[in-house]
Amino acid sequence: MLDVHLPGLKLKNPVMPASGCFAFGAEYSNLYDLKVLGAVTIKAATLAPRYGNPTPRVAETPGGMLNAIGLQNPGVDEIIRKELPRFEENKVPVIANIAGSEMDDYVLTAEKMSQQSAVNALELNISCPNVKHGGITFGTVPEVAAELTAKVKAVSEKPVYVKLSPNVTDIVAMAKAVEEAGADGLSMINTLLGMRIDLRTQKPVLSNLTGGLSGPAIKPVAIRMIYEVSQKVSIPIIGMGGIQNADDVIEFFLAGASAVAVGTANFVDPFVCPKIITELPEKLNAMGVSDINELVGRSWKK
Amino acid sequence: MMQEDMRVLAHEEIADQIFKLKLEGEMVQTITEPGQFVHIRVGGESQSIAPLLRRPISISSADPSTKTMTLIYRSGGLGTSLLSETKIGEKIDVLGPLGHGFPVDATPLKGKALVIGGGVGVPPLYGLSQALIERGVHVTHVLGFRSAKDVFYQAEFEKLGRTIVMTEDGTSGKQGRVTDVLDSVDFDAAYTCGPIPMLRALEHAITEKPLFVSLEQRMGCGIGACMACVTHTTDPNDAKGYRRVCCDGPVFKAREVELC
Ligand SMILES: Cc1cc2nc3c(=O)[nH]c(=O)nc-3n(C[C@H](O)[C@H](O)[C@H](O)COP(=O)(O)OP(=O)(O)OC[C@H]3O[C@@H](n4cnc5c(N)ncnc54)[C@H](O)[C@@H]3O)c2cc1C
Ligand SMILES: Cc1cc2nc3c(=O)[nH]c(=O)nc-3n(C[C@H](O)[C@H](O)[C@H](O)COP(=O)(O)O)c2cc1C
Ligand code: FES
Numbered sequence: 001m002l003d004v005h006l007p008g009l010k011l012k013n014p015v016m017p018a019s020g021c022f023a024f025g026a027e028y029s030n031l032y033d034l035k036v037l038g039a040v041t042i043k044a045a046t047l048a049p050r051y052g053n054p055t056p057r058v059a060e061t062p063g064g065m066l067n068a069i070g071l072q073n074p075g076v077d078e079i080i081r082k083e084l085p086r087f088e089e090n091k092v093p094v095i096a097n098i099a100g101s102e103m104d105d106y107v108l109t110a111e112k113m114s115q116q117s118a119v120n121a122l123e124l125n126i127s128c129p130n131v132k133h134g135g136i137t138f139g140t141v142p143e144v145a146a147e148l149t150a151k152v153k154a155v156s157e158k159p160v161y162v163k164l165s166p167n168v169t170d171i172v173a174m175a176k177a178v179e180e181a182g183a184d185g186l187s188m189i190n191t192l193l194g195m196r197i198d199l200r201t202q203k204p205v206l207s208n209l210t211g212g213l214s215g216p217a218i219k220p221v222a223i224r225m226i227y228e229v230s231q232k233v234s235i236p237i238i239g240m241g242g243i244q245n246a247d248d249v250i251e252f253f254l255a256g257a258s259a260v261a262v263g264t265a266n267f268v269d270p271f272v273c274p275k276i277i278t279e280l281p282e283k284l285n286a287m288g289v290s291d292i293n294e295l296v297g298r299s300w301k302k
Numbered sequence: 303m304m305q306e307d308m309r310v311l312a313h314e315e316i317a318d319q320i321f322k323l324k325l326e327g328e329m330v331q332t333i334t335e336p337g338q339f340v341h342i343r344v345g346g347e348s349q350s351i352a353p354l355l356r357r358p359i360s361i362s363s364a365d366p367s368t369k370t371m372t373l374i375y376r377s378g379g380l381g382t383s384l385l386s387e388t389k390i391g392e393k394i395d396v397l398g399p400l401g402h403g404f405p406v407d408a409t410p411l412k413g414k415a416l417v418i419g420g421g422v423g424v425p426p427l428y429g430l431s432q433a434l435i436e437r438g439v440h441v442t443h444v445l446g447f448r449s450a451k452d453v454f455y456q457a458e459f460e461k462l463g464r465t466i467v468m469t470e471d472g473t474s475g476k477q478g479r480v481t482d483v484l485d486s487v488d489f490d491a492a493y494t495c496g497p498i499p500m501l502r503a504l505e506h507a508i509t510e511k512p513l514f515v516s517l518e519q520r521m522g523c524g525i526g527a528c529m530a531c532v533t534h535t536t537d538p539n540d541a542k543g544y545r546r547v548c549c550d551g552p553v554f555k556a557r558e559v560e561l562c
Contacts, residue, residue, distance in 0.1 A: 055519060
């Protein structure tokens with residue numbers, strides 16, 4: 001009922017934690033068996049280690065949060081050595097999120113990551129709003145995104161999902177550009193660029209000034225974008241942005257997603273992913289749906 | 303670490319905007335050190351989405367025999383104001399116990415400890431002092447507050463050992479800052495929690511004896527996964543170069559990390 005097959009990913013259910021909200025799984029594996037998850041999307045890897053931005057790195061907003069972590073990670077080699085072995089035994093599909101600041105970093109990182117047996121697919125993060133160079137520029141200019149996608153596809157041994165930024169005027173143009181460049185799937189959406197100002201200090205709350213907005217507040221934006229894009233591309237979409245429960249998952253499927261990722265909600269309820277996976281069959285039964293794949297794009301399909 | 307809906311056994315205002323919250327549940331049995339904290343989801347039952355994030359609050363004291371723990375917090379912002387409306391008998395969604403607390407064994411058995419708190423940094427020191435006394439340690443407390451209306455737990459601390467209360471405006475105890483009285487106290491190890499300027503002054507003043515500081519930082523997950531709460535190590539050659547306050551801390555050796 002919940003099985004979903006996507007390029008490189010045979011998922012027993014379509015629910016996975018979103019990149020950056022689950023680190024490399026170690027912490028959450030103290031709480032529950034990661035095998036219950038459809039897949040795990042691990043934190044962005046960059047070629048060299050990155051410390052990230054100064055704190056404060058997070059700020060709460062109505063129905064959401066801003067983050068400016070700045071892609072803190074120990075670098076691709078260290079991740080391969082220290083973090084991936086956890087998944088060799090675990091048998092849960094892994095999507096490795098890749099970030100960079102230059103074309104070449106992305107390509108080298110993607111190449112190394114895609115060669116790992118524990119990794120089932122790559123997620124190309126062309127949309128991180130929190131790094132000064134790269135990231136966002138790759139995510140806002142369709143030609144640049146397409147060029148990067150093609151270069152990564154050329155070296156990757158695994159399917160490549162491109163994670164789109166919502167901070168663009170024409171999301172469909174971006175999606176089509178990376179599809180034409182060879183992307184096997186799309187992940188959407190990353191965070192929306194935002195800011196909060198402290199009334200006491202009269203300065204921005206985050207030391208990075210701006211941050212990425214996530215959580216329930218962005219769900220309508222994600223739904224709208226997936227609704228628009230899924231009608232114009234033929235590659236599958238992993239949907240994310242504010243998912244908190246099984247009803248939200250169903251809404252994403254109706255919009256056109258073929259799987260979903262849960263980010264911020266893990267901080268609110270660390271057991272949210274297993275809870276959603278348990279709730280989904282009941283919800284589908286109540287809807288008279290025997291296979292979740294039937295729901296994909298139902299909101300626009302004739 | 304576990305997530306539990308804990309029952310509110312008592313809840314009262316003990317100083318200006320300072321609330322004492324007594325919770326009951328199985329989690330209490332899993333607390334290992336004084337200075338650990340819990341991550342509280344406020345208004346989770348109400349189905350409202352604000353405030354979204356959990357709030358970190360120190361465990362002030364715990365009693366495994368009755369499965370109860372006490373938290374002391376200042377109500378001010380969105381989440382803590384909502385929390386202060388919780389009634390006796392209601393349940394609160396708590397994730398914990400989290401982090402590493404104060405090492406009581408840094409003070410030799412029957413030795414002398416100095417415990418220094420400032421404002422809402424005082425609560426975790428109460429459980430610490432209880433644990434030190436169980437080891438036969440002689441504890442001196444120096445507690446700093448802004449003004450008389452902010453003072454709490456003075457009598458409780460006095461029962462455990464010598465307690466010097468300081469206020470900035472002199473309306474209660476001695477006027478001045480906690481660092482003003484350090485010379486008058488003999489100790490083997492010191493422990494502190496409070497505002498950054500106070501921690502900074504203490505790291506400066508106490509260099510010959512072991513000192514442990516408890517830090518605050520904005521948090522997301524509270525369990526080590528999101529990297530919201532990091533602070534740099536002072537040692538530039540440290541293998542990682544950073545620590546996560548939520549799980550490597552919140553208690554650190556003095557000068558191990560940059561005070562954030
Ligand atoms: C390990 C730890 C232990 C703590 N123990 C205590 C305690 O025992 N008693 C007590 O009164 N306070 C304690 N604090 C501080 C307490 O977490 C904040 O006062 C509280 O989160 C503020 O929430 P709010 O809803 O009042 O404010 P809001 O302004 O609504 O908070 C907005 C966001 O900022 C965060 N935030 C605001 N102030 C702080 C702060 N000082 N530290 C960390 N996050 C903050 C909130 O968690 C929330 O995510 C502790 C903090 C940490 C990190
Ligand atoms: C703290 C934090 C860190 C994140 N780090 C990454 C990251 O490293 N790579 C990435 O592609 N997305 C990252 N994201 C974005 C999420 O994967 C997700 O796209 C976004 O938060 C929307 O989903 P949500 O509303 O469920 O959180 C991060 C989000 C948060 C809140
Ligand atoms: S709060 Fe998430 S890592 Fe510390």
